Amino acid sequence: MNQMQLTFLSRSENEEFARNAVAAFALPLNPTLDELSDVKTAVSEAVTNCIVHAYRGTEGWITLSCRTEGSRLHIIVSDSGRGIEDVEQALAPFFTTLSDEERSGMGFTIMQAFMTDFSVSSRPGEGTTVSMSKVFGAKAEADAQ
Amino acid sequence: MKLRSCRQGDALYLFLEGEIDEHSVSGVRAQCDRLIDANAGAKCAVFNLAGVKFMDSTGIGFLIGRFKKLQKYGMGMYLENPNAGADRVLTLSGVYTLIPKLQG
Numbered sequence: 001m002n003q004m005q006l007t008f009l010s011r012s013e014n015e016e017f018a019r020n021a022v023a024a025f026a027l028p029l030n031p032t033l034d035e036l037s038d039v040k041t042a043v044s045e046a047v048t049n050c051i052v053h054a055y056r057g058t059e060g061w062i063t064l065s066c067r068t069e070g071s072r073l074h075i076i077v078s079d080s081g082r083g084i085e086d087v088e089q090a091l092a093p094f095f096t097t098l099s100d101e102e103r104s105g106m107g108f109t110i111m112q113a114f115m116t117d118f119s120v121s122s123r124p125g126e127g128t129t130v131s132m133s134k135v136f137g138a139k140a141e142a143d144a145q
Numbered sequence: 146m147k148l149r150s151c152r153q154g155d156a157l158y159l160f161l162e163g164e165i166d167e168h169s170v171s172g173v174r175a176q177c178d179r180l181i182d183a184n185a186g187a188k189c190a191v192f193n194l195a196g197v198k199f200m201d202s203t204g205i206g207f208l209i210g211r212f213k214k215l216q217k218y219g220m221g222m223y224l225e226n227p228n229a230g231a232d233r234v235l236t237l238s239g240v241y242t243l244i245p246k247l248q249g
Contacts, residue, residue: 034233
């Protein structure tokens with residue numbers, strides 16, 4: 001098992017930093033290019049949510065933790081921002097609270113589709129935590145059977 | 146992210162290069178819109194994504210935004226050559242039902 005934790009400011013230039021840091025951490029698990037791309041996209045979505053929604057108009061800390069467990073990579077992205085009033089609504093495809101900003105409303109849908117496991121917990125006024133994991137080699141194993 | 150463009154007959158070609166995320170998209174959005182305004186007489190715009198190494202859902206919002214702008218001019222919009230990752234994001238979000246992908 002390996003672990004890492006990063007804390008960084010909610011600045012948009014850190015979106016690229018965060019997804020590339022997770023990709024670099026995941027490399028020893030030998031992910032395929034597609035798997036790595038899925039993980040980078042999911043991390044980018046989670047971190048962008050913190051910047052665009054949680055700390056909207058302000059700046060705050062985002063914590064990104066990763067842990068490996070066999071061929072599984074666990075990722076937790078958390079903030080201490082405004083939180084989500086209605087999580088179920090936020091998870092619905094195409095739902096966005098910023099409809100005048102060219103937001104797709106697909107962030108959570110992509111995290112769910114691209115990762116093996118996904119969950120989100122939030123308290124309005126206190127922050128949001130996204131937990132997700134991906135098992136590498138799962139598709140190759142399924143194809144082989 | 147970088148943007149190159151060329152006009153061929155009735156089609157405006159836009160070549161996006163780099164990584165599309167919430168940070169990188171703002172500059173290219175304004176640049177694209179200026180090009181569309183300047184080519185308002187064209188029949189369609191083709192966004193070539195061959196140089197896009199990464200794209201998250203910000204790219205969906207960006208592309209649909211350009212689609213709506215082109216619609217106002219009566220111009221069609223098409224996508225070309227997304228890599229596997231961008232293709233998954235675009236397929237999952239149903240973008241191709243609005244903005245068809247050119248084959249080949």
